[in-house]
Amino acid sequence: MTARTHAAAHPSPAEEVRDGLPQWLLTTDHKRIGLLTVGTALFLFFFNGAVALTMRAQLAQPGQSILSPQAYLQFMTMHGTGMIAVTITPLALGLGVYLVPLQIGAPRIAAPRAALLGYWLYVAGAIALIWGFLTPDGAADGWWGYTPLSNTIYSPGPGESLWTAGVFLAGTGMLLQGGTTLWTLLRLRAPGVTMLRMPVFCWTQLVTCLMVAAAFPALLAADAIVALDRLQPSLFSGNFWNITYENMFWFYGHPVVYVMFFPFVGCVAESLSTFSGRRFFAYKGTVLSLLVFATGSMAVWGHHLFASGQEVNDYFSVTSIFLTIPAGVEYFGFLGTIVGGRLRYTTSMLFALAFIPQFLIGGLTGILVANPAIDYHVNNSYFILGHFHYTLFAGSVFGFFAGFYLWFPKATGIMLRERLGKLHFVLLVIGANTAFIPFFFLGYDGMPRWMASYPANAGFTTLSLISSIGAGIIGLAMMVFAYNLWISARVRVPAPDDPWHGYTLEWRTSSPPPPYNFDLAHPVPRVRGYAPLLDLREQARAAPEHRGER
Amino acid sequence: MPFQRAFHWLFAQDAIIAAVVFGLVVLVLTGSLLLSRRRRRRGQGPSNRTEANKLEISYVAALLGVAVFLMITSVIANSQDFPDPPEPALRVQVIAYQWCWRFHYEGQPVTVTGQCEGGPLPVLVLPVGRPVELDVTSTDVVHAFWVPHLRVKMNAYPGHTNSLTVTLSHAGRWIGRCAQLCGLYHYEMDFYVQAESPAAFGRFLRARGGTPAGVAR
Numbered sequence: 001m002t003a004r005t006h007a008a009a010h011p012s013p014a015e016e017v018r019d020g021l022p023q024w025l026l027t028t029d030h031k032r033i034g035l036l037t038v039g040t041a042l043f044l045f046f047f048n049g050a051v052a053l054t055m056r057a058q059l060a061q062p063g064q065s066i067l068s069p070q071a072y073l074q075f076m077t078m079h080g081t082g083m084i085a086v087t088i089t090p091l092a093l094g095l096g097v098y099l100v101p102l103q104i105g106a107p108r109i110a111a112p113r114a115a116l117l118g119y120w121l122y123v124a125g126a127i128a129l130i131w132g133f134l135t136p137d138g139a140a141d142g143w144w145g146y147t148p149l150s151n152t153i154y155s156p157g158p159g160e161s162l163w164t165a166g167v168f169l170a171g172t173g174m175l176l177q178g179g180t181t182l183w184t185l186l187r188l189r190a191p192g193v194t195m196l197r198m199p200v201f202c203w204t205q206l207v208t209c210l211m212v213a214a215a216f217p218a219l220l221a222a223d224a225i226v227a228l229d230r231l232q233p234s235l236f237s238g239n240f241w242n243i244t245y246e247n248m249f250w251f252y253g254h255p256v257v258y259v260m261f262f263p264f265v266g267c268v269a270e271s272l273s274t275f276s277g278r279r280f281f282a283y284k285g286t287v288l289s290l291l292v293f294a295t296g297s298m299a300v301w302g303h304h305l306f307a308s309g310q311e312v313n314d315y316f317s318v319t320s321i322f323l324t325i326p327a328g329v330e331y332f333g334f335l336g337t338i339v340g341g342r343l344r345y346t347t348s349m350l351f352a353l354a355f356i357p358q359f360l361i362g363g364l365t366g367i368l369v370a371n372p373a374i375d376y377h378v379n380n381s382y383f384i385l386g387h388f389h390y391t392l393f394a395g396s397v398f399g400f401f402a403g404f405y406l407w408f409p410k411a412t413g414i415m416l417r418e419r420l421g422k423l424h425f426v427l428l429v430i431g432a433n434t435a436f437i438p439f440f441f442l443g444y445d446g447m448p449r450w451m452a453s454y455p456a457n458a459g460f461t462t463l464s465l466i467s468s469i470g471a472g473i474i475g476l477a478m479m480v481f482a483y484n485l486w487i488s489a490r491v492r493v494p495a496p497d498d499p500w501h502g503y504t505l506e507w508r509t510s511s512p513p514p515p516y517n518f519d520l521a522h523p524v525p526r527v528r529g530y531a532p533l534l535d536l537r538e539q540a541r542a543a544p545e546h547r548g549e550r
Numbered sequence: 551m552p553f554q555r556a557f558h559w560l561f562a563q564d565a566i567i568a569a570v571v572f573g574l575v576v577l578v579l580t581g582s583l584l585l586s587r588r589r590r591r592r593g594q595g596p597s598n599r600t601e602a603n604k605l606e607i608s609y610v611a612a613l614l615g616v617a618v619f620l621m622i623t624s625v626i627a628n629s630q631d632f633p634d635p636p637e638p639a640l641r642v643q644v645i646a647y648q649w650c651w652r653f654h655y656e657g658q659p660v661t662v663t664g665q666c667e668g669g670p671l672p673v674l675v676l677p678v679g680r681p682v683e684l685d686v687t688s689t690d691v692v693h694a695f696w697v698p699h700l701r702v703k704m705n706a707y708p709g710h711t712n713s714l715t716v717t718l719s720h721a722g723r724w725i726g727r728c729a730q731l732c733g734l735y736h737y738e739m740d741f742y743v744q745a746e747s748p749a750a751f752g753r754f755l756r757a758r759g760g761t762p763a764g765v766a767r
Binding site: 069070073140141142144146148149154237238239242243276277278279280281282283284285307308309310313314317318321322324325328329331332335336338339340341342343353356357360361364365367368370371372373374376377379380381445446448449450451452453454458 | 553556557560561564565568571572575576578579581582583585586589590594595596597598599600601602606609610613614616617620621623624625627628630631648686690691692694696698699701702703704705707708709710712713714725727728729730731732733734735736737
């Protein structure tokens with residue numbers, strides 16, 4: 001992305017799009033907004049990962065004081081809020097901002113300035129959050145921000161206020177980006193791209209944006225409660241407000257875990273389909289299951305409150321277990337695709353394949369904890385940490401890398417090193433499972449979350465140490481990933497337009513795509529299905545004299 | 551002890567189902583890798599088939615059956631944890647505060663506490679074989695009363711009381727912990743539950759909580 005010095009010599013309209021920093025920061029090109037969002041989130045992934053490694057160092061042995069209790073809780077709050085509000089959510093939605101217009105043959109995103117404002121609000125939120133983290137008594141009450149712990153009586157100091165502002169700003173930004181992607185999907189599809197001809201990734205984005213629209217306002221309202229409570233702690237005193245806050249928070253807090261999941265299901269689906277050499281299997285069933293899943297996701301928040309004594313536990317248990325059905329249908333699509341495939345084991349495909357069993361561990365333990373009678377024991381223990389690190393890390397992050405290795409050549413015009421990619425993959429599989437399997441046993445054995453330290457006689461030492469070693473291996477894997485990015489950018493292997501023989505429209509345009517995605521040299525072809533390029537290839541093979549699209 | 555019993559049968563049941571499902575998925579995954587290898591060896595291309603509607607419908611029906619079974623067992627287990635209890639003979643108020651616990655035996659001039667932060671832990675002494683209602687509340691922020699051995703947890707809210715009934719089957723002493731982030735010393739907010747024979751429990755009440763008021767960690 002160096003500045004083009006010859007731009008002035010060729011004053012054609014396309015050349016006026018220069019690559020200076022202001023042009024990037026004030027861009028209305030969805031690709032740049034998407035890259036800014038994903039790039040910022042990736043940087044914060046490293047930052048929040050380093051925060052997590054520090055916590056694992058503290059917990060590697062009992063009674064350590066690498067971090068004071070206050071510092072530990074600040075690190076834990078930064079890791080949780082940071083990963084959820086300003087890392088994985090923006091990765092999920094940023095991928096949509098980048099890819100959705102390309103995949104539906106649109107020249108731009110709907111309301112690009114709103115998407116750009118969304119990015120800047122997100123950046124402002126991330127800055128506020130980190131600023132609060134760096135204050136001496138920063139936010140130290142986890143990503144839930146439960147009242148009354150988050151009010152000025154129990155959390156004095158500006159850190160908690162900055163936390164609230166940060167979460168609010170980032171949440172607003174993501175709401176704007178989700179809204180623009182949704183509007184794009186509904187209104188800007190190229191001729192021929194009907195709803196049921198959209199790639200699976202676009203469908204996962206559509207249901208994600210629906211959940212963003214339905215759930216994120218509850219976060220903003222909940223943050224407003226925390227903010228008002230900090231201005232005047234007597235305003236919301238009493239159990240009613242505490243339990244209201246908890247319900248409102250989880251009304252956002254559960255759908256958001258699917259916001260951090262579905263786009264990566266889309267990545268996995270596209271990767272599995274491309275590298276199996278066939279269309280995604282059971283497309284319509286998958287689309288239907290995504291819609292059912294998103295609808296159901298709005299009715300399960302109470303399973304986070306089984307131990308509150310103030311929730312209708314049976315109802316939320318039944319709705320939560322119901323989600324087994326759409327989740328099972330998605331697995332039907334994954335497995336059906338690879339069963340009939342002739343597989344190519346690229347780095348992207350390896351991440352997509354590993355997603356299948358690893359996310360399943362998160363999903364199946366999710367069914368366990370959807371039972372109140374089980375949750376009364378494992379709720380708020382390391383068992384829950386194991387469950388959601390399997391969904392979010394061993395699942396979503398693996399899905400993200402499946403997408404990242406798949407689309408990086410398209411977005412940058414540079415190929416990544418496959419060997420380094422595979423080393424990254426192997427280390428990440430070893431690291432993730434070593435780090436997170438012990439969590440299930442620690443939780444079962446009675447280790448609560450949020451412990452800044454633990455006594456030597458508690459019996460948590462061995463498993464904690466194993467987990468910390470696993471975290472170190474994850475750190476090593478991410479170093480390999482960073483080196484891969486660096487060396488690939490330094491010693492460039494140019495990417496062809498379609499390095500993987502892809503099926504969706506983005507592979508028909510150049511790498512990276514031109515300003516308005518498709519141009520005279522790369523027109524939008526005729527779309528007759530959800531794998532339009534495969535349709536064209538089959539057509540060309542069947543009737544060689546009518547080569548190309550008419 | 552309802553919580554323990556319901557936890558154990560339900561956890562075992564669901565863990566077995568989960569293990570079977572995991573095994574099946576890994577089997578299909580491995581099978582697909584082998585099928586792909588065979589295709590490559592024989593020079594065959596990938597399958598063109600894009601759906602298997604009959605199979606998918608049967609599969610969804612099977613999933614629905616499993617889900618309904620899981621829903622029913624979930625509700626049954628939950629009802630075992632919170633039965634319509636007989637009027638318990640003993641009620642104990644469990645009061646959480648930053649960062650320790652206070653146990654008040656209702657109708658008795660007995661209150662037990664301790665110093666969690668490195669000092670002697672408070673001990674909740676209970677009689678064996680007799681239902682005890684625990685009324686869990688808090689004086690400041692949200693805490694959670696958790697006795698891992700008993701497989702039970704209940705949040706403690708300020709301005710609200712949550713009740714649960716436990717019956718301890720045998721004498722012993724088990725660690726209890728706070729399971730809701732409640733500030734700086736959340737990680738040291740531990741206590742003990744100690745089950746005593748009715749006679750020993752009577753002696754404890756008569757001694758007004760003098761012994762054992764706190765036991766060194």
